[in-house]
Amino acid sequence: MKITSIQMNSTNDKDINLTSASDLAEAAIKADKPDLIAFPEMMAFYGGTIADRKESAENIPEGRTTEFLSTLAKKHGVFIHGGSFYEKGGDNKVYNTTVAFNRDGEVIATYRKIHLFDITTPDGKDYKESDTVIAGSDIVTYQADDITIGCSICYDMRFAELYLKLAAAGAQVIMLPAAFTLQTGKDHWDTLIRARAIETQCYAVAPAQWGAYPDGAGGTRETWGHSMIVDPWGLVVARSSYGTGWASANIDVDYLNRIRTDVPVASHRRIGS
Numbered sequence: 374m375k376i377t378s379i380q381m382n383s384t385n386d387k388d389i390n391l392t393s394a395s396d397l398a399e400a401a402i403k404a405d406k407p408d409l410i411a412f413p414e415m416m417a418f419y420g421g422t423i424a425d426r427k428e429s430a431e432n433i434p435e436g437r438t439t440e441f442l443s444t445l446a447k448k449h450g451v452f453i454h455g456g457s458f459y460e461k462g463g464d465n466k467v468y469n470t471t472v473a474f475n476r477d478g479e480v481i482a483t484y485r486k487i488h489l490f491d492i493t494t495p496d497g498k499d500y501k502e503s504d505t506v507i508a509g510s511d512i513v514t515y516q517a518d519d520i521t522i523g524c525s526i527c528y529d530m531r532f533a534e535l536y537l538k539l540a541a542a543g544a545q546v547i548m549l550p551a552a553f554t555l556q557t558g559k560d561h562w563d564t565l566i567r568a569r570a571i572e573t574q575c576y577a578v579a580p581a582q583w584g585a586y587p588d589g590a591g592g593t594r595e596t597w598g599h600s601m602i603v604d605p606w607g608l609v610v611a612r613s614s615y616g617t618g619w620a621s622a623n624i625d626v627d628y629l630n631r632i633r634t635d636v637p638v639a640s641h642r643r644i645g646s
Contacts (some may be wrong), residue, residue: 374520376546377407377621378580379456380600380613383552385421385587387429389443392488397619402449405621408628409517410445412437413553413580414469414527417441422589426505430459430467432481441470447478450455452517455548457486457526462507469506471514471524472473473548481516484524485509488532494556498594502528514542523575528549530565530579534574537645540573547575552582564608572605574633576624578602583616587590605632 379397380592383390394417399409418429418439433439438458446453453474460470467485475627485507490502512535521575523539523546539547547569553562562579571575583598600613602622611620633639 374409374518374624375405375407376409376411376578376602376622376624377401377405377619378578378600378602378611378613379410379619380581380583380598380617381413381416382566382584383413383417383419383582383586383618385418387437388472389420390419391438393617395441395445397617398445399623400617401619401621402451405525405619407451407621409452409454410551411454411578411580413582414457414550414644415582416456418457419552419582420586420588420594423505424596425589426459427465427467433460433472433483439480442472442481443474443478446474446476449604452476454522454548455552458498460485464507466507467505468509469502469526471526472549473522473524475517482513482524484513484526485511486526486529487535488529490528494554496556498556500554512538512542514539514544517621520626521545523547525549527553533569534645536540536569536573540575541638544573544575545626546624547573547577549577549579550569550581551579553597555595555597558599562597563601566601566609567603567609570603570605572638574605574629574636574638575600576604605629
């Protein structure tokens with residue numbers, strides 16, 4: 374299986390974002406012929422005010438972004454991992470939700486982000502995702518051909534226990550779509566993704582947002598980008614740098630199984646097993 378990780382610069386204009394997603398996917402399909410395309414977190418709408426974010430939320434599966442991704446999957450006969458976008462929730466809040474599609478454009482998985490980004494970055498900026506978003510609770514995997522794929526979103530990657538549960542559920546590839554801040558990304562992005570791959574002995578696929586987006590207060594904030602695919606030994610096998618684009622890599626199950634046989638960490642685990 375070949376997987377393509379798409380890097381975007383989404384803003385608070387859904388029309389432009391979905392057009393960009395389509396253009397990038399079409400170019401990647403033409404160039405690399407992937408079996409699965411993975412988009413970043415907040416691929417359909419990013420930034421703006423709290424009211425803007427809530428207004429952008431959609432029902433699933435009836436919403437515009439779900440329909441867009443379904444059509445793209447069916448048109449090209451590829452699996453789509455829909456990064457994430459806002460799903461309508463209760464209590465005047467939303468979910469940060471991934472939707473995955475099979476080659477026929479059918480929904481095969483829905484994952485709601487579990488760990489919410491409520492922090493202050495080193496430059497003093499506050500990020501309070503819980504002001505808008507309801508946390509999910511379910512551990513989610515799905516099948517793409519013969520590959521088992523585990524779901525996570527951005528800030529989730531700081532919580533190793535989620536990934537150990539995904540590995541225990543049979544994951545061979547773990548998705549980490551993200552909109553990582555510039556401040557945290559420059560120091561932690563590579564280390565966290567490689568750690569998640571090494572500890573689970575899975576491929577880690579991390580499509581990311583890159584560049585500036587509107588903060589809803591007349592200014593901008595910056596995302597780190599550097600989308601990547603990491604193999605089960607922790608080596609970066611594909612990477613995007615600056616700007617929009619994509620990176621592709623083949624998933625080698627024989628190589629994955631050999632690593633798990635030679636270094637059988639799953640069978641050696643004594644804590645939390």
